[in-house]
Amino acid sequence: MPLELINPDDLPVPEMYTQVVVATGSKLVFVSGQQPEDINGKLVGHGDFAAQARLAFANLGRALRAAGARPEQVCKITIYIVDYRRDEHVPIIEEAQISLFGDHKPANVVVGVAIMSPGYLIEVDAIAVIDEAIGS
Template structure:
C-alpha cells in the first residue's frame, strides 16, 4: 500500500560543561548517530551547540523516513530518550524525553534557488518541459515508475488514458511528498506511454501541469508496446533534488 506519511524529525536536548562539549559531540556521533546510520529509514542528523554560561546546550535533530523507522531505533516508547554507555563521563544532564515533528517543508541556503531552468541557444523553447535543468541540493530522491494504481495496487481507469494520466501524476505527487520533496524540486521525469501517438500529448500535459504548475522539469517521453501488466497505458518516474 502506498504511504503518504511525512518524514519525522526527532529532537533531543542535553547540557554539558563547556569544556566537554566537543568531546561529547564526538561521543554522540560515534555512538548514537553511529547506531542510527545502520537503521533502515534513518535519513540524516544535525548536532547544534549553544553556549549557556559555563555550559553548552546540545540539540540533536534526526530525520527518519516515517514513524516505523523511529520505532526501529527507539523502541515502542518513542517519546523516551536513549542513553549510551559513557554518557555520564561528560557531565551530561540529558533531557529524558524527545519531541517529534512532521517534516512539512525543507529549504536550504544552497538550494533556495536550487533548480535552474536553462534554455540553450539554438534549441526550441518547449511549452511543458525544459531541455536542461541544473540542480544543487543536499539529497536526491528517486521515484519509481508510478502507474494508475489505487492504494491497494489495483488498476483504476482501464482504457482511459486521460484518467490514468491524472492518477499517475497524483501518485507521483504522493510519492514525492512521502520523501519530503516538492514537485518544483523535480529535475527530470520519464514518461512511458503504450502505443504513443502525438494526439495523446494534450491529455498527458494537462495531467502533468496539474502536478507541476509552471515548473518544467526535463523529460523523456517514450512510446512502448506494453507496461508491467495489461490495461496500464502510462507510467512516470522522477528524480528530485532537495
C-alpha cells in the first residue's frame, strides 16, 4: 500500500481524518475541485447543503476512477464550504465523506469561503497516490 497513515501519540486522534499521511507510491493523481454538478455541468441541490455534499463526493469518486485510483489511495482532500458553520456542516460532510471513503481517513482540511459560483455551497479536491509497480 502506498500510504502510511499516522496519528502521532502527542496529537489528538481525529475522527474523520489522519494527522499525517506518508505517500510512497509511484504515480500521483491530482483531482481538481469537484462541485455538485450533473454530467451537463448544471448545479444540483440549489440551497441544499447535504445534497450538494453527497454529489461533490460522488463526483470526486468518479474522477478518481477515471484516473485509475481508488478512494483508499487518496492521501489528502480539501473541502471548501461557503459560509462554513462547524456544528451545521461537519455532520453532513462526515456522512458524504464516509459514503466515498468508508473507514479510510485521508489527511484533510476544511476551508470556509465567502463566495463561490452563485448557489454552490461545497467543492472537494483530492490528491491520490498509486503504486503502479504492484498494480494497487
